[in-house]
Amino acid sequence: MAKTSDLSLPVRLFLRGYRWRRIDPVPFAALPRPVGQCTVGLVSSAGFVLPGMAPFDRGQRGGDGSWRAIPGDADSSTLLDGHRSDAFDHGGMASDPELAFPLQRLRELSEAGVVGAVAPHHASCMGAITATGRLVKETAPEIAARFVEDQVDVALLVPV
């Protein structure tokens, strides 16, 4: 488990006064069918984009709260790391994007019958967001609307 003490001094000092956004009340959906019959989608906050997609704005104050839809048949090896934080080692996900966007792993689990299907679209966003207003008011509802349209039953969310 990572610890805040692992982070750089400037990051630790920032976090000391940061007010985390508490989810209250905590929503809790019911699983509609066994996971082996569910359509599963991914949300990664690694800031990945596919070639040709507009990159995330690394300089935006408070963080870029936008998102990108990643097709379910995308080649994850072509994902480009656009995460703006220098507070962690990017080497792992640069060498293997599946580490933070496990699309091929999900396809393998679908082929093995562990999950019912891979969603037709997945979501990529920027995790380094300190000002969460746009994320909560626009981005999260947009991702939810896309997942509802795609009849996603279960979403796995991956931070870095």
Place this chain on the structure above:
Amino acid sequence: MCNQTVGLVAAELERHGIVTVALQLLRTVAEKVRPPRALCLPFPHGYPLDTPGDPERQRAVLRAALGLAEVPGPGPRLVEYRVGG
């Protein structure tokens, strides 16, 4: 911040009836933000699915997350991931 970001998106998905499991790399943040279902991982930042280039270990994390999706409410549910467990 990534842990909070995915937690907040997870909450919105749950409000739309989609079951979520948010992987988490900082338990202290997970306890403050309270995603509905959180799988706390023993890995450093940047390595949420364990080891680069190791599909088996990466699938193991996903299998554990999918197992948590089947755990009934109420939330929040915070579960520790154990390698090889």
